[in-house]
Amino acid sequence: MAFRRRTKSYPLFSQEFVIHNHADIGFCLVLCVLIGLMFEVTAKTAFLFILPQYNVSLPTADGETVHYHYGPKDLVTILFYIFIAIILHAVVQEYILDKISKRLHLSKVKHSKFNESGQLVVFHLSSVIWCFYVVVTEGYLTNPRSLWEDYPHVYLPFQVKFFYLCQLAYWLHALPELYFQKVRKEEIPRQLQYICLYLVHIAGAYLLNLSRLGLILLLLQYSTEFLFHMARLFYFADENNEKLFNAWAAVFGVTRLFILTLAVLAIGFGLARMENQAFDPEKGNFNTLPCRLCVLLLVCAAQAWLMWRFIHSQLRHWREYWNEQSAKRRVPAAPRLPARPVKRECGYHENGVVKAENGTSPRTKKLKSP
Numbered sequence: 001m002a003f004r005r006r007t008k009s010y011p012l013f014s015q016e017f018v019i020h021n022h023a024d025i026g027f028c029l030v031l032c033v034l035i036g037l038m039f040e041v042t043a044k045t046a047f048l049f050i051l052p053q054y055n056v057s058l059p060t061a062d063g064e065t066v067h068y069h070y071g072p073k074d075l076v077t078i079l080f081y082i083f084i085a086i087i088l089h090a091v092v093q094e095y096i097l098d099k100i101s102k103r104l105h106l107s108k109v110k111h112s113k114f115n116e117s118g119q120l121v122v123f124h125l126s127s128v129i130w131c132f133y134v135v136v137t138e139g140y141l142t143n144p145r146s147l148w149e150d151y152p153h154v155y156l157p158f159q160v161k162f163f164y165l166c167q168l169a170y171w172l173h174a175l176p177e178l179y180f181q182k183v184r185k186e187e188i189p190r191q192l193q194y195i196c197l198y199l200v201h202i203a204g205a206y207l208l209n210l211s212r213l214g215l216i217l218l219l220l221q222y223s224t225e226f227l228f229h230m231a232r233l234f235y236f237a238d239e240n241n242e243k244l245f246n247a248w249a250a251v252f253g254v255t256r257l258f259i260l261t262l263a264v265l266a267i268g269f270g271l272a273r274m275e276n277q278a279f280d281p282e283k284g285n286f287n288t289l290p291c292r293l294c295v296l297l298l299v300c301a302a303q304a305w306l307m308w309r310f311i312h313s314q315l316r317h318w319r320e321y322w323n324e325q326s327a328k329r330r331v332p333a334a335p336r337l338p339a340r341p342v343k344r345e346c347g348y349h350e351n352g353v354v355k356a357e358n359g360t361s362p363r364t365k366k367l368k369s370p
Contacts, residue, residue: 022180023090026083033080048073049080052161067155069284070206074165081169089177092122106236112184114236116191117229123170124226131219134159140212147216147262148270152209152284160215164206167218171198197302208295209284213266217259217299224248224255252310256303263299267292 010017018025036046053073057064097118106114135141138157156164174195178188205214231244271287279288 019180019182022176023087026086030080030083030087048076050077052077052158052165056155058155065157067157068161069154069156070161077165078169078172081166082173085170085173086177086180089119089173092119096122104236109184110236112187113232115181116187117232117236121226121229121233124222124229127167128219128222128226130163131215131222134163135215135219138212140216144265145270147213147266148274151271151274151276151287153211154209154284156211160211163215164202164211167202168199168206171195171202200298201302204295204298208286208291210267210295213262216262220255220258220262224251227251249310249314253307256307260300260303263296267296267299 010020033046033049036042037050052068054069054071055066056069058067093115097115100118101111101114104114138160140146174191178191183191202214202218205211205217227244227248231242231248234241234244271292272289274287276285277287277289278285279291
């Protein structure tokens with residue numbers, strides 16, 4: 001892992017060298033872009049990597065405001081923030097997770113899951129706070145009709161576009177991290193599933209100009225995922241601590257219901273009543289019946305798949321629990337042996353000799369002659 005003192009050296013640009021120094025390589029590339037800001041010749045190119053592009057000044061009642069729309073240059077900005085995400089990933093792993101995992105003495109399987117949950121707890125917590133701030137400041141919570149009114153939402157405020165670019169950069173950085181972190185082959189398909197799901201939904205909301213609805217759905221999803229990974233961290237610290245899992249199980253189903261309700265309300269009813277329903281990619285308008293059906297089908301299929309996995313895991317967990325309980329009941333208890341009575345001679349002991357109660361010595365038994 002990066003930023004770590006190493007006693008072993010690897011050949012330059014070999015596989016092990018890249019794996020152990022990938023964060024340092026990314027830091028050098030980011031530093032080169034930042035140095036480019038210092039010179040007038042390279043400043044414009046450096047700003048292309050750092051700042052969102054395609055800004056437009058729109059007149060308002062108070063003056064002019066700067067908004068943004070998407071384009072091919074966003075890929076350059078996303079690439080820059082992929083390296084930022086790789087660096088932050090290495091910092092969290094080195095200075096937080098590795099120090100905690102050393103104290104817990106986890107197995108290899110639990111250690112891999114602990115690192116995964118630790119990284120996602122940090123990401124989900126920061127994303128929930130950031131997304132909630134954007135939603136509140138833009139007024140999407142106080143005015144739910146704004147989720148579909150004035151569609152297409154081609155022009156985005158700076159914080160909305162920057163949020164989407166950072167989200168795409170994080171989930172894209174998670175793909176090479178599977179290689180850099182040497183994730184076990186058994187874990188790769190499961191992680192690829194949720195990484196691709198996030199990429200498809202976030203990119204779909206961004207490209208189809210459904211950014212407002214996407215923010216609300218991400219806020220709900222990230223809140224539930226944060227609770228799940230936090231519960232898993234507490235479980236690794238103490239296997240008897242499962243209270244947060246029960247809270248997550250209760251919140252999970254409610255979140256699925258809210259996501260489906262919002263999606264149907266905004267897409268199935270809100271956009272369906274809009275007057276402008278012509279397919280026009282140049283103007284960013286995708287409000288047609290086939291597009292709405294495809295988006296609703298994608299959201300409903302994803303939620304149904306997540307709910308099926310949740311029910312399957314809960315049934316398996318309960319089955320294992322009842323099997324353990326029944327196994328404990330079948331084990332017969334060890335029979336207790338009756339206490340053997342100890343014959344004691346009448347009288348009391350004095351200097352190792354048994355005395356009679358009246359002070360005389362007890363009568364000695366006569367030996368039978370052969």
